[in-house]
Structures are given as C-alpha cells and as structure tokens.
Amino acid sequence: MESHQRATLVRRLLLKWFRSSGRSFYWRENRDPYVVLVSELLLKKTAAPVVDRFLPAFLKRFPDFASLSRARHATLVRILQPLGLSDQRAGQLRALAQAISGSKDGCVPATRQDLLALPGVGEYTANSLLCVSFGQAVPVVDTNVARIVMRAFGIGHSRCEARRSPEIWGLAADITGNVPTRAVEVNWALLDLGANVCTARTPRCRDCPVSSICRSSNT
Ligand code: SF4
Structure with missing residues (x-):
C-alpha cells in the first residue's frame, strides 16, 4: 500500500473511532x-x-x-x-x-x-x-503523534528527532487531510490514540482503530 493511500485510510478509521471514543476537554468545547x-x-x-x-x-x-x-x-x-x-x-x-x-x-x-x-x-x-481556533487544516505533531506515524508507516527515527522530522510532519499532514472541520477531529483522535492506545511502552494494538493497516501492529 502506498503511503498516501495508507494516510487516507488512517484518517477514515480515526474519524470513525473518535466519534465514539474521543475524549472531551474544556478546550475542545471552547475553542x-x-x-x-x-x-x-x-x-x-x-x-x-x-x-x-x-x-x-x-x-x-x-x-x-x-x-x-x-x-x-x-x-x-x-x-x-x-x-x-x-x-x-x-x-x-x-x-x-x-x-x-x-x-x-x-x-x-x-x-x-x-x-x-x-x-x-x-x-x-x-x-x-x-x-x-482558526479553522486551518494543519497537522499537530507532538512526541505521541510522531510515534503513531512512525509505527503506522513503519518508519525508524530516534525519539528526539521524530517530532521535528519533515518526513513525519509530511505524513501527519497527509493523515490530517485538507478539510478543516475534519482536521480538528483527526488531530484530536491522534492525540487520544497516543495517550490511551498507542502508548510508548505497551501499545494496545487489539483496541486500536488502525491496527488492520498499521505496519507495526502486533495483532
Ligand atoms: S496498531 Fe498498535 S502500533 Fe499500530 S498504531 Fe495501533 S496501537 Fe500503535
């Protein structure tokens, strides 16, 4: 599967998952x-x-x-x-x-x-x-999101360089897509996935919405 196709599938699966499993925070309700x-x-x-x-x-x-x-x-x-x-x-x-x-x-x-x-x-x-806050479809990459991108696409980077890597930001942008209203949800889904499912030490691939297309899935 080529990477743009993988990114599109990751976006679709994340959006579906987020609508049932996304977290709610004060700053998500008040933007x-x-x-x-x-x-x-x-x-x-x-x-x-x-x-x-x-x-x-x-x-x-x-x-x-x-x-x-x-x-x-x-x-x-x-x-x-x-x-x-x-x-x-x-x-x-x-x-x-x-x-x-x-x-x-x-x-x-x-x-x-x-x-x-x-x-x-x-x-x-x-x-x-x-x-x-300003409705732009841009990626939001922290350490957790960089880790998900690396695992999903099977890319190797050191932990420090990953969140600054143009390659990771480019793939994250492809996942985010270009529809602003969906981009917010995709970015929040990635953050939630990194916090609760694709954690650094023990990823819970069985509970992961993208396990079917992730290159590092252990299921
Ligand atoms: S399948 Fe596993 S390694 Fe891949 S993104 Fe999900 S939790 Fe992370």
Missing part, C-alpha cells in the same frame, strides 16, 4: 484562542485530565490576556502549584500575556509566522491554534 493557547502551555508535561480539572477556576480568575498580564509572578506561581513547574509556567504565561496585550490589537495572531514569534510558542502550539 477561543485565549483558552486554547493557555491550555497548550499548561499541557506541556502535565496530563490532559489534570489540566482539564484545573482550567475552569484559572480562567475564572484570569479571563483574558489583559488580566493575566497584570498578575504578579508570585501569585501565579502559587496558583499554578498543583500542576508543577509553577515558576517556569508562571514566567511563560506572563511573558505571553504581556506580548499579546502589548500588541497593536491585543489579539492572538492568526498566522503561523506571528504565532511562532510569541514567547513559548513552537510548531506544535502554533499549529494547534491554527487548526482548533
């Missing part, structure tokens, strides 16, 4: 750029269900970048304590909030170039914003 951007920063090195429980109270206290930019560092460190890395996260959130609040229109930019210029925003976060 406001502020909510999505803050969530992405909090999700770095913290499990999604933990951030999901934490987020509503945080957003009540800091409903926008203007309020976040005025927060004292020490206050943020205390509030972010339950998530860990609170000093680092407080610094990142304040820097980001001040950059956006101090910009000409005070809004989250809607282009990849401008997003990448923001403090703490890399390829993954920029594409997540573009896809979820």
Whole structure:
C-alpha cells in the first residue's frame, strides 16, 4: 500500500473511532484562542485530565490576556502549584500575556509566522491554534503523534528527532487531510490514540482503530 493511500485510510478509521471514543476537554468545547493557547502551555508535561480539572477556576480568575498580564509572578506561581513547574509556567504565561496585550490589537495572531514569534510558542502550539481556533487544516505533531506515524508507516527515527522530522510532519499532514472541520477531529483522535492506545511502552494494538493497516501492529 502506498503511503498516501495508507494516510487516507488512517484518517477514515480515526474519524470513525473518535466519534465514539474521543475524549472531551474544556478546550475542545471552547475553542477561543485565549483558552486554547493557555491550555497548550499548561499541557506541556502535565496530563490532559489534570489540566482539564484545573482550567475552569484559572480562567475564572484570569479571563483574558489583559488580566493575566497584570498578575504578579508570585501569585501565579502559587496558583499554578498543583500542576508543577509553577515558576517556569508562571514566567511563560506572563511573558505571553504581556506580548499579546502589548500588541497593536491585543489579539492572538492568526498566522503561523506571528504565532511562532510569541514567547513559548513552537510548531506544535502554533499549529494547534491554527487548526482548533482558526479553522486551518494543519497537522499537530507532538512526541505521541510522531510515534503513531512512525509505527503506522513503519518508519525508524530516534525519539528526539521524530517530532521535528519533515518526513513525519509530511505524513501527519497527509493523515490530517485538507478539510478543516475534519482536521480538528483527526488531530484530536491522534492525540487520544497516543495517550490511551498507542502508548510508548505497551501499545494496545487489539483496541486500536488502525491496527488492520498499521505496519507495526502486533495483532
Ligand atoms: S496498531 Fe498498535 S502500533 Fe499500530 S498504531 Fe495501533 S496501537 Fe500503535
């Protein structure tokens, strides 16, 4: 099977699976750029269900970048304590909030170039914003998604280089497809699959929606 055909099949199978097994999170129900951007920063090195429980109270206290930019560092460190890395996260959130609040229109930019210029925003976060909040069909590749792509297509890469590999991003883009409304669901499905099924140490191929076409399936 050639890779474009495999990517198309992976997309179809993922979409079907996501509609019955996808996870629901605050930032998936509310796709406001502020909510999505803050969530992405909090999700770095913290499990999604933990951030999901934490987020509503945080957003009540800091409903926008203007309020976040005025927060004292020490206050943020205390509030972010339950998530860990609170000093680092407080610094990142304040820097980001001040950059956006101090910009000409005070809004989250809607282009990849401008997003990448923001403090703490890399390829993954920029594409997540573009896809979820701004309706663009772009891939969202983190370590888990890179692992799924490598396994499904039978590609070898070191763990570190995989999520930056143009080959992996290209295949992920092929899986994502070019229909924005579906691209969001495909990207979320990949994230959910990586978190719960195609895990790093013990992939549960028997429960995997793409096992019939995965080149690394153990079923
Ligand atoms: S079949 Fe197994 S290795 Fe392949 S994507 Fe699914 S869980 Fe991962």
